[in-house]
Amino acid sequence: MTSELEHGNLTVTDPDATAAWLTQVFEWQVRWSGPALGGGYTVHVGNGSDYLALYRPAEPLRSGNDSYTQLGGLNHIGIRVDDLDATEARVRTAGFAPHSHADYEPGKRFYFHDADGVEFEVVAYDD
Known part of the structure; x- marks a missing residue:
């Protein structure tokens, strides 16, 4: 059996802006965008086989701690x-x-x- 990572999902402040620089830097494409969980908004950006889902919740975002010292970061x-x-x-x-x-x-x-x-x-x- 072969397994591969299909996508990751990140919370960002502006999915459209993040998708714009990802398409510029990595020559990816926007695969889909639209409404998401809890009244949020998501943009999927990547290539033909894998992508990043860029999620913005309906509520304002808060910054977290250093990811290397946060469980699950x-x-x-x-x-x-x-x-x-x-x-x-x-x-x-x-x-x-x-x-x-x-x-x-x-x-x-x-x-x-x-x-x-x-x-x-x-x-x-x-x-």
């Missing part, structure tokens, strides 16, 4: 790309600051935080 989302340098340029153009660059087995990576404080790891593997 989301620490980061890893995105694999073919061209790390081109993706990093798009991350900078979107207004985010790449950090923690590293070469490691089996590739290279960097991280950045979006406007909601979600950390993304971008990785390219050596082929």
Whole structure:
């Protein structure tokens, strides 16, 4: 049996704005948008096989603590790309600051935080 991650669901302040920079940086598409749980709003953005669901509840959002010290916290989302340098340029153009660059087995990576404080790891593997 083969299993794969189909989607993740994040709470964000502005699903449309987050989807806009995700489509720009990772060359994804908006797959669906509309009403969601409890009067909220969701945008699904990704490729043909997997996506991120970007959810905004009807009630105002509150910030949480550091995810690495919060039980059940989301620490980061890893995105694999073919061209790390081109993706990093798009991350900078979107207004985010790449950090923690590293070469490691089996590739290279960097991280950045979006406007909601979600950390993304971008990785390219050596082929």
